[in-house]
Amino acid sequence: MTLNNPLFDDTRGNRDVDPPQNEESTDVVELVNDPVQTASKPTGTVLSSVRELLECPVCLNAMYPPIHQCSNGHTICSGCKPRVHNRCPTCRHELGNIRCLALEKVAASFALPCKYKEFGCIGIYPYYNKPEHESQCSYKPYNCPYAGSECPVVGDISYLVNHLKEDHKVDMHNGSTFNHRYVKSNPQDVENATWMLTVFSCFGHFFCLHFEAFQLGMAHVYIAFLRFMGDDSEAKNYSYSLEVGGNGRKMVWQGVPRSIRESHRKIRDSFDGLIIQRNMALFFSGGDRNELKLRVTGRIWKEQ
Missing domain, CATH: 3.30.40.10 (Zinc/RING finger domain, C3HC4 (zinc finger))
Structure with a gap:
């Protein structure tokens, strides 16, 4: 059977391969x-x-x-x-x-x-x-970065930004600085704090700010981190800082945003972000410690 370089589609998953052996x-x-x-x-x-x-x-x-x-x-x-x-x-x-x-x-x-x-x-x-x-492949579609569900949607960045806005009702903001308040009653129930996602547009790109509660061993903590809506090679061109505090104290985190090519869970479980112990978060919140009131400020900048 002689085949002159025929073409056909193979849209299924593939494995790493080696050429035929002896x-x-x-x-x-x-x-x-x-x-x-x-x-x-x-x-x-x-x-x-x-x-x-x-x-x-x-x-x-x-x-x-x-x-x-x-x-x-x-x-x-x-x-x-x-x-x-x-x-x-x-x-x-x-x-x-x-x-x-x-x-x-x-x-x-x-x-x-x-x-x-x-x-x-x-x-x-x-x-x-x-x-x-x-x-x-640079045309490989991205998974939806929405962390609150196993969303199956994939697409390019512009498609996902519109999807986040229309289908997930995510807050969209322009600018490289931000100031967010996270308020939750009964913070003793760690699941009650769940998570939040905000999308920022700056420098011609989009960034996802995640804030959520999770369990680190036996400790209940909160984490905030930034993801870049694009590939890791571009994400490395940017840095960001996060700051949270109250009652005369503050915590500061500086890092490099991770690409949304990496799953939200993988980044969270690597602790690559601002981690706040629950007791410290309640201290920052002030009052009678029965309500979580955190103000997280941040900035994104492009490295020279």
């Missing part, structure tokens, strides 16, 4: 093709058939070397082989160490469009290089 390490079962039947098929049908061959029957992802095969010719990816206890998921025969080098070579002949082409990427990449490109 044939001496494993047994080889060659694919047998009928040239007459192949020639009579329309190109689209042939490509669809090849795409099916390259799809793992267990995880449904595209397969990359080493691709394993049972004695009856059914294939499976290396990641799923141990999951099925070395038994073919199609015919239940033992998989053994048979390597389908022919299919690996067929895959190597393809050049494919990036799966993020609908977001603007026009690149075409060899089959085995595509996963690496897609992991770093």
Whole structure:
């Protein structure tokens, strides 16, 4: 079967891949093709058939070397082989160490469009290089940074900003300085403080300010931190400071905003922000310590 650099979409998840290895390490079962039947098929049908061959029957992802095969010719990816206890998921025969080098070579002949082409990427990449490109593609959509729910929305920055404003009713502010008050009754219930999100527009970009309560070991604390709506390479060009205080005391935090490529939970659990112990927060609040009244001020600036 001769294929002249055909193109087809592969929008499923991919693994890190290695090129096909030398044939001496494993047994080889060659694919047998009928040239007459192949020639009579329309190109689209042939490509669809090849795409099916390259799809793992267990995880449904595209397969990359080493691709394993049972004695009856059914294939499976290396990641799923141990999951099925070395038994073919199609015919239940033992998989053994048979390597389908022919299919690996067929895959190597393809050049494919990036799966993020609908977001603007026009690149075409060899089959085995595509996963690496897609992991770093600048057109890869962002997940919604709204931390109060498992929001499934993805998109570019302008789309997400509008989504946060319209669907999550997030407060939007212009400027690089801010002054926020967080007021909650009955702060003894840490869950009652939940969290808040505010979006700032400055320097031609958008930033997300998070404030929430969570449990650090056995201690109930509050944390405030900033996220950059863009990639980490750009986020590093900015710095920010946060300040909270009361009764003649104050706490100051200075840091670098993290990209929304990183999950909200990952950043929070790394404690990369202004952390305020509950007792100190109540002290800052003054009064009878039955109400949380924190004023958090901050500034964002661009490094030279």
